[in-house]
Amino acid sequence: MTLLAQIVTPNWYLVLAAVLFTIGAVGLLVRRNPLVMFMCVEVMLNAVNLTFVSFSRALNDLGGQAVVFFVMVVAAAEVVVGLAIVVAVLRRRPLATADDVATLKG
């Protein structure tokens, strides 16, 4: 039973989370549309959440799931404020990309 149950070990989930985090990080570095960059940040946050849940199950500890709950709340707050900033910037400067924030230098 224990041998069979270990076909999918927690390491599989951790490797998948690492791949997901990498995709999000590369996307954040490559894309210039601020909205898509935000989506890449969400992908990275989800990868970390997956890691927390995997450790929560592997170590038999509900604390990991509680942390994921707080990460979700903070991610929601982050998206709300971030999108408000994007709206404020894009309303004044349509079609701006992340590079154009350099004009803040004045």
Added chain:
Amino acid sequence: MPVGTMVVKPVPELVTFILAGAIVVIGALGVVLLPQPVHAALSLVATLFGVAVLFVAQDAHLLAAVQVIVYAGAIVVLFLFVIMLLGVDEADDLQIEPIVAQRPLALVAGVGILGLSLVSLFLAGGATGASSMLMAPDATETNIAQLGRLLFTEYAFAFEATAILLTISVVGAVMLARRAPQDGAPYPEDETVQSGVAS
């Protein structure tokens, strides 16, 4: 084995992992590679849903529900709403590379991040650590009851702090997205941006 103990069914979990993992990775690649922001947002839904399935596979039932409701329901809708509101639904020209060697450097950084994570994971011997004594899941209770009790006892202070955080972020979002009082006045000439190529 007592009734209600988490019975791990190996082969179904393997199938679930492969299918959900494929959805997650394909969705994430779609977010990065699709030129249209709307398509990227819809691709993000696939990733979030796949992660929710993986949560269920790991007995995190409350988090799976919250993942679908908050992320796929609220956050992606917020993304789509902003895309519609601003009309930034033109496709990005992915051929433009404003910073010299940005893409190769990003790929090098990605390989570095992935390699570092995997090397550290397997050097540490995988998911190791002491099993919890205080916060072990109780097989006789549902996941949501245990997590709810944990949030209102052990993490009560953090829970209240998130309430304050959400209030502040709502107020901040309203302040930021509000129209300026002198709205209607023409914008100065230097407000146009250089890289708005898709006009």
